[in-house]
Ligand SMILES: [Fe+2]
């Protein structure tokens with residue numbers, strides 16, 4: 001069995017048995033995909049010093065008004081420390097994983113995260129900001145993932161939660177074009193992070209398939225704790241996000257969408273992967289509680305109504321942020337198409 005080879009603790013010495021495995025067709029395919037994460041990473045590698053220097057040459061040193069500069073540095077300091085945590089976590093993964101393809105993929109991630117960390121540090125320095133320490137909740141998300149000994153929890157935390165949060169923030173800030181150097185820098189990060197998510201998609205489902213019922217529940221509780229902490233960290237970033245024109249609900253909507261893309265990929269590999277597990281519902285309710293719908297920037301709903309809305313979303317009796325934002329997006333698309341006089345075009 002391929003996945004019997006994953007060590008849950010630090011291996012001692014060299015795993016001479018690493019090639020003594022018989023792969024099923026599916027396992028062989030998956031191993032190839034993980035190996036290709038390493039090789040694609042090598043083909044697409046970028047020189048962080050050169051890219052940042054060229055962008056600053058083209059656009060000038062990043063300049064922003066005091067308020068926006070503070071806000072951007074607050075948000076991207078979380079990203080910068082997150083990159084350092086990702087560097088450490090991927091190094092742990094590269095150490096404990098035994099099968100070659102997955103070990104290569106994790107090793108290429110170590111190199112990527114090191115580059116992400118120093119480039120983000122250099123960018124913030126060019127912006128004229130010293131990165132502050134992390135808030136309690138962001139720290140919690142990172143230390144939970146760094147500290148766990150379980151490979152499944154580590155993958156769920158790093159590859160599928162922290163990476164998705166980073167990708168979500170990158171996409172939204174890039175779309176808003178807050179600062180030109182950053183806007184052109186972020187696609188380099190997004191390409192790399194998308195590959196890192198790929199490692200989690202290939203590795204986690206077979207690990208879960210081998211778990212007992214109790215272990216699965218423990219993993220779901222860990223996931224919910226992680227998501228809850230991430231939502232609280234988003235709440236603490238809310239003032240900074242709003243200063244640069246980002247509505248936290250739009251971040252949640254992108255995050256939910258990316259998560260459901262990941263779930264779809266999981267189901268392609270493992271048809272038994274749950275469609276709407278309880279932890280996902282509880283999280284959707286929590287988001288409604290923390291980030292209620294607003295009208296003209298004002299929250300009109302009282303605490304009671306907010307709680308009721310959260311319970312209804314949890315029970316899937318009313319649409320949550322994902323469905324509401326998807327509807328808005330569809331309405332905007334229809335609006336754009338009708339203004340352009342286009343019929344039947346699939347383009348957004
Ligand atoms: Fe990264």
Ligand SMILES: [Fe+2]
Pocket residue numbers: 086109113163192193196
């Ligand atoms: Fe990453």
